[in-house]
Amino acid sequence: MKKDSPVPTLKGWLDTQSDDQLSVILRNRPDAVLPLPPNLGSLAARLQLRASAVRAVLKLNALELAVLEAAANIGGELHPVSAPEVVEYLRATLKDDAPSEAQIDAAIITLKNYALLFGDEQVMIAQETMAALPAFWRLLPEVGDRGQSEKEVRESVEKLSERHRKLLDTLAASGGFGLTRDAGPNADPTRPVPQLLAAGLLARVDEQTVRLPAMVRHIIEGREQLPAQVKEVTPSAVPGSDDAGLAAGLEVVRHMRLLIDALSLVPAPTLKSSGVGVRVVSRLKKELGFDDTELFRLVCLGTDARLLRIGVPDPLPADDNGGDYLAPTELADEWLDADLNQQLATLMTGWWEQTWAAWLVGEADEKDKPIHLLSYSNNIDGLEDTRAKIMASLTRVTPEDLHADLAFHYPLAASRMKPETITHLIEEAKWIGAYADGVTAPGRALVEGAQPEDVISAPTPVETFHVQGDFTIMVPGPLTPTMQKMMDSIATLESPGLASVYRLSEKSIRHALDVGLTTPEILEFLKDHSMTELPQSVGYLLSDIARKHGTLRGGPALCYIRSDDPALLHSAVEAGADVALRQIAPTVAIAQAPLLKVITLLRNAGFQPVAEDGEGASLNIAPSPARVPVYIPGPPVPALDEGRIAAAVKAIRRENSASKGTVSTQPTLAVLQAAVRGQKTVTLGFVDKQGVAVHRIVKPLTVNAGQVDAVDEATGAVHRFMLHRITEVIVDN
Structure with missing residues (x-):
């Protein structure tokens, strides 16, 4: 390229691309499409926004990031570079681990498809692409490194004097760059900076500037150095045991039913600061016979599956304290009536979308206070994305190769994954039945975006034992x-x-x-x-227990207690002082309290009364199950399907080449009326309410009363335009 040649632009490159290539870019960068950009210049500007670039680089694998980093290191942000230059750089830095030329070429094509690289024979990096990477991100070994392993560098750092270590700590805390008079090759070799340069623990930028290498920085900060995993791991996964996974999942279904029944009877009061307190957790554990891990997982799962929710239940508990409660939702009733396949599928879908981290309960938060169940500190943004990536990797490799596979396919996300988070998510996958010596069929359905109930085949329930x-x-x-x-x-x-x-x-x-x-x-x-x-x-x-049980009988007379044993009744009256229980006959006592309250009090006192009706038949006096309204999420954002992509490309092209259309010199009203009759598509130029000039590709439907109703070609929505705001009409030829 000649020195006086103008620097290529992304907009200019987009203008030379085919409709198919633009469709690929829009498919990979859907955030740049909505709302529809009016022209290619606007599309190019959106593609070079930092937020859009961040979303794009998160989708790249390690090889694609390495190619992008190599292009940047040889100046691809400032001037065009060629594919052979990128290949040569990667071979020099990665040596035997370097990918093949074909793999590098394929990565360059992928980066073009994301509009992160642009150009034909030579390519440039789109603006904001490298800035979208995490601070101090580096995947490739640095040019000029001595080829030291992480172990060797770590040993060198550990042997440093306090003075040398303090210098490195200062550089790490201040961004990794420092100005010094000792950076030049002729500096006094007894000074700290030249000594660190000689040891390879500092890198010289120029005669006045030094830089802390990435590997040294990671060691100083106590972080692991992400390996340059630019080669895909050999697949090693085997299909999971569907029977074992199904058994595990059905056990979770059974436990969820027990939890819903318990919370239906006695909703769990929540703390004012949010979350479920330790006392309530202890009560539920004792009542249900669950350990901490099981209870925490069930509550988190039930909440994300919309079977449980914190709110005001109906009916309110008898001892209502005016606060909120954790209770089942109306959806829990539908779930309880569903078959096993649907019940397990609902729980698996809820787990797949779950953001509650059950394993954090009881740990210390940032203020060194214990994290309560369902408290704000118990929720992790992006946990569902981490889970999806881990499960996707497990469909390819065994847990032994999991970290390497994550480092290749999702390097940016993997660099932020905590080892304990990965471990707990895999344990949860085993618990719910999505993983059993391999990813099970329902787990694979979740990874592939299918419905798990289509592949769950729970055995037909039995009615004999x-x-x-x-x-x-x-x-x-x-x-x-x-x-x-x-x-x-x-x-x-x-x-x-x-x-x-x-x-x-x-x-x-x-x-x-x-x-x-x-x-x-x-x-x-x-x-x-x-x-x-x-x-x-x-x-x-049964007969032996029945003889000892129910000798104390109660009825709804607001209320009476009777027993054939006068001594037992007398003892019960003494225990029932709080409900004004009074003996009126050797075998009968009455109380001025509801029967349920009297029965509960006597049971707590160690008696075993049962309720009866007027004819002496046993009654079930359990209260109606408590329910809170179910949370109904908003409608999902419509996917950018192929029809909308094609419409967007067509609209952008039409606007970009509007000069090729016919700008009518006839009155606007007449042109629009003719477009309605001929069912023509037009480009309307108009001024919106904020006074901004806008162009939109539409098909006019009606023109009357000073307004135009037209269908937007990109979205299919019907819009109304005021005739006096329309500045031009370009008829599609």
Whole structure:
């Protein structure tokens, strides 16, 4: 290129590209399309905005970033450079790890498709592209480095004197560059700067300026040096075990049902500062039998799946404190009634979009205070994108090669991923069933943007089981929701999975009697669904517990308590002073409080009363489940489909070459009326309400009453233009 040749511009290069190439650019840079740019100059300006460039570079792999960095290092931001120059630079810096010439050429084409590079035989870097990279970002080894490994540089830094180390610390804190009189080649070799230059821990920019190399900077700041992973990792992943993943996912479904039932009965009050407090967490753990990790994951998942939400429940708890509560939403009822496939698919979709980091609960925040469940510090922006990248990598490689694969395909994102975040997200994937010795079919569906319920094949729920003499119940498959709820009421799960084992015990049967079930109902359930004759030992266990349970009876008379045992009733009256329980007969007492409150108080005092109706039949006096309104997100931003891309290219081209159209000398009204009759597309020039001149490609529909209704070619929307604001009409030839 001649020295006096003008520097090429992105706008000039765009003007020479085909419609197909412009479509590729718009597809890769959709943020530059909406709203529709009026011409190529405007499109070029948008493509060179810092925010747009940031979105684009985040999509590049390590090879493409290395090519971009190489082009910048040989001056591609200031003047055109050739592909052979880029190839030569990469070979010199990466040596045996350098990519092939074909790979570099393919990367250059990709960068052009993103409009980050532009040009034909020679290319330049679009403005703001390098500035869009993180501060001090460097992927390639620096020219002039001695070829030292990170270990060697680290050892050199550790051997430095306090004076030398302080100098490096100062440079790291001040941006990496420093001015000094000791930078020249003839400087006193006993001075610190020449000594650091000689050791390769500083780089000379000129005779007055030194720079801290990237590797040294990372070591000084305690950060890992990102390797120049410019070659793709060999695929090593194998398909996951769908059966194991399904078993894990169905266990999460079962636990979610239990959590929803618990919060339906007693919504969890939240802290004024946001989040769920430690006391509430402890109560739920004890009631449900979950550990911290399980409970935190379930609450975070339920919230992102829109099954749980913090708000004001209906009905309010009896001891309402005027604050908000964590409670199920109306959507939880639909989820509870859905089949297993839909239930698991809903949870997997919620997990895929989840931004709550369950593992942070209990850790110290930036103010050294513990992070509460569902508090603001428990939420991580961009967590769903990190999860998607990790899962996408796991479809290609095993966990052993995960970091290398992330470093190649998503280098910028990978440089910000914390190792503990990666570990926890993989553990969550195993927990929900998206990963089981490999990515499972539902996990792959999520990665590919498909619906997981299309590939989930939960076994048909069973309605029979095998009751054994040792009080265990062998269930050969998942139970129906109704049977599952009954089983959870009367027995304790011992072995989860697609085939599960439950155990009847005194504690589990008492729990069933407390929630309103009767001994005959439990026996009938077991007999109706048992594949064999019910063992006598089970009947004896139920009869023995029933004799001790329910000897204290209560009814809705605002209210009465009766018992055939006068001594027991007398003890109950003494315990019921808070509800004004008063004995009116040897076997009858009354209270001036609702029956539910009296029953609850007596149970807390160690008694085992049950409620009855006027005829002595047992009642279920559990309150209506609490619900909060479900959060309804706004409509998703419409995707930039091929039709809109084609319309945008056509509109930009038409505006850019408007001079090739016919600017009518006839009155505007007559031209627009003729365009309506001929169904012609026109370019309208008009002044908007802010006084800005605008051009838009439209197809006029009607012209009347001093206004024009027309369809926007780019968006398909109908707009109304005032006739007096229209400055010109260019008819499409």
